Amino acid sequence: MTDAETMDAELRTRLPIGTIVDISLELDPKNFAMRTPAGFTKDLQFAMEVLKEHDAPGGAGQIVRGVHMRLHAGSHVDAPEHNVRGGTQIHQLPLALFIGDAIVADLRHKMPGKAITAADLDQAIGARLRPGDRVLLRTDHNNAYDGGSDAWMKASPYLTIGATEWLIAREVVIVGYDFYHGNDEPGAPRVFHNSRTLSEHGIITMPYLKNLDRIAKERVTLIALPLNIIGAEASPVRAVVLM
Numbered sequence: 001m002t003d004a005e006t007m008d009a010e011l012r013t014r015l016p017i018g019t020i021v022d023i024s025l026e027l028d029p030k031n032f033a034m035r036t037p038a039g040f041t042k043d044l045q046f047a048m049e050v051l052k053e054h055d056a057p058g059g060a061g062q063i064v065r066g067v068h069m070r071l072h073a074g075s076h077v078d079a080p081e082h083n084v085r086g087g088t089q090i091h092q093l094p095l096a097l098f099i100g101d102a103i104v105a106d107l108r109h110k111m112p113g114k115a116i117t118a119a120d121l122d123q124a125i126g127a128r129l130r131p132g133d134r135v136l137l138r139t140d141h142n143n144a145y146d147g148g149s150d151a152w153m154k155a156s157p158y159l160t161i162g163a164t165e166w167l168i169a170r171e172v173v174i175v176g177y178d179f180y181h182g183n184d185e186p187g188a189p190r191v192f193h194n195s196r197t198l199s200e201h202g203i204i205t206m207p208y209l210k211n212l213d214r215i216a217k218e219r220v221t222l223i224a225l226p227l228n229i230i231g232a233e234a235s236p237v238r239a240v241v242l243m
């Protein structure tokens with residue numbers, strides 16, 4: 001084991017939990033990319049630059065890097081303002097939203113590109129979903145995330161309007177996705193209709209997850225804290241599940 005792994009193993013024995021499952025995408029400047037739909041004035045991806053080097057003059061040597069990224073790069077949470085003008089921003093959301101019960105809806109049979117209906121959700125999680133839960137929609141699609149290609153997008157399933165309404169009626173507080181969350185059913189009334197509707201009901205969307213196949217328990221604790229950025233519509237998160 002490396003020093004880091006030894007330390008990790010030692011620290012875990014002090015936590016009141018069994019396993020930590022990392023369900024976040026890597027933000028690797030060498031290969032991370034995401035889709036740039038219409039309307040962007042700048043295609044900001046995820047880039048890192050060195051601002052200061054170890055050989056800095058006067059004995060002040062340190063490595064300091066900066067990143068340029070969308071707040072929507074990689075695993076992140078969208079506050080209602082993302083889709084609703086004047087809506088709630090990240091810093092206004094209670095932290096308790098981002099720590100708590102989550103369940104996985106196994107929707108692998110909806111790959112590639114099929115509709116996820118209310119009946120599908122009911123069959124997957126209807127019996128065990130409680131009001132206030134976070135729901136993680138699992139397809140395993142992002143386990144081979146390719147930077148948001150057209151093929152990746154087209155292979156992603158979509159929530160029907162009925163499925164979105166089902167999540168709202170069942171009082172889900174966060175909807176997590178391991179596939180492209182921007183797909184809608186054919187003929188949907190608006191672009192991004194489902195995520196807009198969730199935002200309009202105060203429900204947080206948490207796209208670009210992965211590793212949902214590693215969640216082996218029916219009910220787990222999700223921790224995915226946003227940064228305390230003031231006045232923003234989204235924040236990157238390190239999303240983990242405790243089992």
Ligand SMILES: [Zn+2]
Nearest residue numbers: 072076078234
């Ligand atoms: Zn987003």
